[in-house]
Amino acid sequence: MCGICCTVSLTAEIFKPYFLDYTNLQRRGPDSSHQLLETDCTYKYSCFFSGHVLHLRGQLTPQPLKDRNGNIFLWNGEVFGGVEVQDTSNDTRVMFEHITSCDSEHDILSLISKVQGPWAFIYYQKEKHNLWFGRDFFGRRSLLWGFGDNPEVALCLASALESSSLTDVKQWHEVPASGIFKFNLSTSAELKSIHLTHFLWMSATEEEQLEKGQSFLTVENQKYPAKITYEEGMLIAPITPLNKKIPELLSKSNPPALSNSVSLEDLKMLMSELHRENTESFIKVLSAAVKKRVSCLPKVTNLLTSKGKLANVAILFSGGIDSMMLAALADRNLPAEEPIDLLNVAFMMRHNANVKKLQKKPGPVSQHQDDGVAHKDFNPFDVPDRITGRLGWKELKSLNPGRIWNFVEIDVTHNELEQMRELHISQLVQPLNTVLDDSIGCAIWFASRGIGMLKCNGEKKPYTSTSKVVLTGIGADEQLAGYSRHRLKFIREGYKGLLDELSIELGRISSRNLGRDDRVIGDHGKEARFPFLDEDVVSFLNSLPLWDKTDLSLPRGLGEKLILRMAAVMIGLGSSSVLPKRAIQFGSRIAKMENRNEKASDKCSRLQPDIAQRHTFKANFSP
Structure with a gap:
């Protein structure tokens, strides 16, 4: 994982590097930092490249890379398939060798279509004066772009914003994950305007392209000072299209009568009536995805003490079904002696409000005993995710008592x-x-930082996670109808409405979630990895009929993500298999900490809205 950026100037004047403050990029890539200026005297343009590397694979390879022909490459990604990368090789160098050997546009697009895994890249093709850039099909790696209002700063690309980048670029957006872009520098320099070609993923529907952000690229709305040519059918999408077959409900056997409170026994009873073969295949493909993401990591050694090995893998952990599955499958694919960090975040609850709530509504949570301390003594960090996290931790210890499971309690005060x-x-x-971006962004930032407390021999001690890799369960809800909006859609419009909703979910995940999460996690010099968004996992789930994956006629905690719940039972998990979905902003209680009457979709004053609301720019640089 890396921090990459490039600033393009379309002027003959002496170029000034604009990203002088590399703080955020260096935090993403703390192991190596280099800059490179490329100037073309014929067409009067300049490109300033900066690369900051987090070393995870093969030999440390500083970026940007430059070959003897003047081609320059910045890569922020992981190759997990499609292009062969040996365990001891560095994927940045492998990808650079492949892309510089391409003789034509078709060759470059064919290469990009093959790559499985998260990526964002910038490639300067010197001979043809092209600057190629883009993000993977799902947008799992962040890449932002902004256009200046003068030729000296025509275009800026960056993994994350720097405070100094806000001077000459007044508005930033995420590069749409709807394809890759080619910026012809010679033509643009001559005409003093930006000319882009946008190569679209072939299998994506118009609705999916719009969700990925293509609507922001039209010349008519003047969001960007760019003239864009669209090329369809040039990039082959790396996944199987969604199976939109509508089930014949009458051909299905009626589900057995269930009690009002869903239990593990209810789930086990359903398993006998559904396709076990699909569930077993799902476990296999998801386990393979996890294995790719936890293997061949640089080992963290403990040089200061003799207390044993440190964790190389961490999981954003709430004790819910998604994080429990990732933990259990990581356990299957890591050496027995290697610890796993379970990162559990909680935001301080207000004492008076919590006591009043518990007095009004006693129940399982309010009666929960925390190692002998009753809730009447009030622990302000006993939020819902902390409670389910502890229970999940106990399940995992029962699943594999020999593994060191580090349950890291990350407590965050308002200050x-x-x-x-x-x-x-x-x-x-x-x-x-x-407001939603603020809540989720803050929760994930503190969780992935991994600074908290660890219980050892009955007492808590400070602990900092050493893992450079953080697994996250995002993608499960989007594919398996885990959100409340999916259930509402199903109630209103049945299977067709639900299929329509799911068909665009992965199209909007890049702009709604993944870029933000990558920037937030990467800020700690750690890499976010998304097993549920592995190309093989998505293709497998897309191939299944809807009713083999989810059944929203069943109660919450059972019907949504049904195949995942059955998989959890099959690999030995218990009560966590029937926990209903709870979003991180509610489970961690950050949504309650601010104590404001806000809607999730409202613009958040705490996120410096003046930056995002500055004026847009003219579509041409000429006087």
Whole structure:
């Protein structure tokens, strides 16, 4: 994982490097930092490249890479398939060798179509004066772009914003994950305007392209000072299209009568009536995806103490079905002696409000015993995700008692939240700016930082996760109808409405979630990895009829993500298999900490909205 950026100037004047402050990019890539200036005297343009490397694979390879022909390459990604990369090789160098050997546009597009895994790249093709750039099909790696209002700063591309990047570029957006772009520098320099060719993923529908952000690229709405040519059918999407067959409900056997409270026994009873073969295949393909993401990592050694090995893999962990599956499958694919960090975040609850709530509504949560301390003594960090996290931790210890499971309790006070939001998080979440982005961005930033407390021999001690890789369960809800909006759609419009909703989910995940999450997690010099968005996992789930994956006629905690719940039972998990979906902003209680009457979609004043609302620019640089 890396921090990459490139600034393009379309002027003959002496070029000034604009990203002088590389703080956020260096935090993403702490192992190597280099810059490179490329100037073309014939066409009067300049490109300034900066690369910051987090070393995870093969030999440390500083970026940007430059060959003897003047081609320059920046790569922020992981190759997990499609292009062969040996365990001891570095994928940046492998991809550079492949892309510089391409003789034509078709060859470059064919190469990009093959790559499986998360990526964002910038490639300067010197002989043809082209600057290629883009993000993978799902948008799992962040890449932002902004256009200046003068030729000296025509275009800026960056993994994350820097405070100094806000001077000459007034508006930033995420590069749409709807294809890759070619920027012809010679033509643009001559005409003093930006000319882009946008190569679209072939299998994506018009609705999916719009969700990925193509609507922001039209010349008519003047969002960007760019003239764009669209080329369809040039990139082959790396996944199987969604199976949209509508089930014949009458051909299905009626589900057995279930009690009002869903239990593990209800799920086990359903398993006998559904296709076990599909569930077994799902376990196999998801386990393979996890294995790719936890293997061949540089080992973290403990040089200061003799207390044993440190964790190389961490999981954003709530104790819910998604994170429990990732933990259980990571356990299957890691050496027995290697610890796994379970990162569990909680935001401080207000004492008076919590006591009043517990007095009004006693129940399983309020009666929960925390190692002998009753809830009447009030622990402000006993949020819902902390409670389910502890229960999930116990399940995992029962599943494999020999594994060291580090349950890291990450407690966040209001003062620390405000401080870190101002210092780091607000810039990382940009250009997104809603209340929801603030809540999720802050929760993931603190969780992935991995600084908390670990219980050892009955007492808690400070602990900092050493893992450079963080697994996250995003993608499960989008594919398996895990959100409340999916159930509402199903109630209103049945299977067709639900299929229509699911058909665009992965199209909008790049702009709604993944770029933001990559920037937030990467800020700690760690890499986010998304097993549920592995190309083989998505293709397998897309190939199944809807009713083999989810059944929203069943209650919450059972019907949504049904195949995942059955898989959890089959690999030995227990009560976590029937926990209903709970979003991180509610489970961690960050949504309650601010104590404001806000809607999730409202613009968030805490995320410096003045940056996002500055004026747009003219579509041409000429006087």
